[in-house]
Amino acid sequence: MASMTSRLRNTLRHYSTILSPNSTTPLTSKEKSRSALRLLKSETNPETILSICRAASLSPDSHLDRLALSTAVSKLTAGKNFDVLRQFLDELLQSRSDLQNERFVSHAIVLYGQANMMNQALDTFKFMRENLNIVASAKSLNALLFAAILAKNHKEVTRIYLNFPRIYDIKPDVETYNLVIKSFAESGLSNSVFSILDEMDRSNVKPNVVTINNAISGFYNEKKFDEVGKLLNLMEERYKLYPSLSTYNVRIQSLCKLKRSNEAKALFQGMITSGRKPNSVSYYHLMNGFCREGNLEEAKGLFADMKKRGFKVDGQCYFTLVYFLCEGDEFEWALDIAKECIAKGWVPNFTTMKKLVNGLVGVSKVDDAKELIKEIKEKFAEKSDRWDEIEAGLSPPQE
Template sequence: MAFFSRLRLPSLTAAHRNFSTILSADSKTPLSAKDKTRAALSLLKSEQNPEKILEICRAAALTPDLHLDRIAFSVAVTKLSDSNQFSYIKQLLDELRRDRPDLRTEKFAAQAIVLFGQANMVDDAIATFKKHHDDAGSAAGSVKTLNALLFACTIAKNYAEVKRIFVDFPKIYSISPNLDTYNTVIKSFTESGNSSSVYSILQEMKRNRISPNATTFSNLLAGFYKEEKFEEVAKVLEMMKTEYSISPGTATYNVRIQSLCKLKRAREAMALLEKMLKEGPKPNSTTFSELIHGFCSAGDLEEATKLFKSMVSRGHPPCAECYFTLIYYLCVGKDFDAALRFSKESMEKKWVPNFSTMKLLVNGLAGEGRVEEAKELVGQMKEKFSKNAHLWDEVLAGFPQ
């Protein structure tokens, strides 16, 4: 308790005065909420000291209502989790609920539960669920926090807890599961290699008059593909059509394409794209992105490059991940000409591949005697990411003299 008290701030006024200087060197210029979060994100990405990570989060006055703020919370928890600073995660989330009345809500309780799951702190996620229920003071529990807890256990890969909570908590806390509840449990079952158990969940949903949706079946299809039970895949597709009158949409096709690519069956995935182009539904950028990754990981860079060009010609702007995947695998395949071309195109869109990919490209160019081109690229990277300048200096030192 003494340790906990030592880290608490003396007053809200002092907190505001101290924290404003954390996010802005010019404390006379007030930052907007969005600017505070952006400044916090920038600091969090490079900060290693756990106490300073907490100070940054306090300074930004983060809220679960804003997408950018939720990202900042996630980055902070990931940084602390990666360095095994679990007590600081607990302190941060517990302190926010205690000291900020605006965060004593169902919404923040749900986010805190998920963040504990992200850090593999399932016991704390459960404790947060129970505390929120007790604080709410109502007989019926919150299905939103129940779903958050099931999701937290799923991302922590604690599938046994998912099953226990799903069976016990609705009875204990008088909660009626909804579609999100069932979809989360189905995802857990399929991730843990128990896809066949989902059929009993579908029967329960029918008894409770809750209709499955495309997400329900996409999760189930992904599970059967992962287990390579292709007859069950066909059975589920038929069930969707005949029993539930659900036509597979683009998202369902994308799950099937992704699943086949993970199994190194990119040609079969390509056949699904061709079917979409002929019969519908229309593919989107994700469809092409999954296939590009599939062919790249299978070593078929020619087909991946063709797909990239086809994607552009069909009016689907490539996402950053498409560029990064293609550049990386082209470097691995030693096609540094194409990798350089795509990297320039990507950086023109302000999408810069990570250090390890760019290092592959720079060393590849230098190894082919294209030292000046490599140095030019290093100069651009140092200009964009000055914090990594010393790493690029080490790369330059290894160039042929």
């Protein structure tokens, strides 16, 4: 009996980890990833973050693992734990043979870019070639370019683009050129797009929809509206590339960012007239644009039309509309939208909901405010503590 008890204890010790402290059975790979991602979202201690990642044996082959790694890097960066981050990625590269390949090295490079650690990203590229004997391809080149974009180091993007293909004998692909165009678009150098297109022609690399979208975004950012038309004509005439739905959405979003939502709506309607069906993204950009311009009637109309036509309305649409309705003191409208949102299992952030509750009290809708808090506490029990004090203090405005 004593021997059996000892074996049971050993089993419990074997299966209990930081990912599942009470588990008596081993976790599957996917369960480990899910547990790691959940724990990382609320963890701030750098050593615990590393322990979680190690226990999950994360790999870039899994989407969940990529999310977990990105979350870990965000947490370590926010806490300025750069040495810990470098230690962790170096450890993975040097100790796990399954990660000693260009795919993981490229992922590590991007993670360094996310942490604004470009020197380490470049060192990792060199380590891959010199210590792992991996021949660099466009994949790792593109990872370096993307890392520099994430770090907002656009001069480094240009340096890598101009020098690395020659030094390391790498042939750029369409993604390489798209990343360079994206960098130009973000750094106010969108006119250089046309020289990149000429370079693509010389290298026999055909542009794609992403090429168009990245360039158009840059032209709109710099309010170069004529260049948008010039680019679209060039794409059609030279490459037989015609605007996709994603291209229309980029244009709609760009116009809305410039507070030209009426023009965006005209483009939206023209798209429909020409036979192109919009999607929920098209509606969201327009709705968001009108909200930001204070035109809540247009935003409400788009929201209603979106639902009427059967488009998927995601949480972000609800959150945006509730927030701006509260900003516009339209608390009863905001209440209806919030209730619909909560019924679907989503809830806007605490600040927005607190503003809604206070707004309802301010228009003598105390009972509605209390009912709303009750719904939140019932459906989202983990948030209930934050609402207890607010609920206790609810009272109608003094005359």
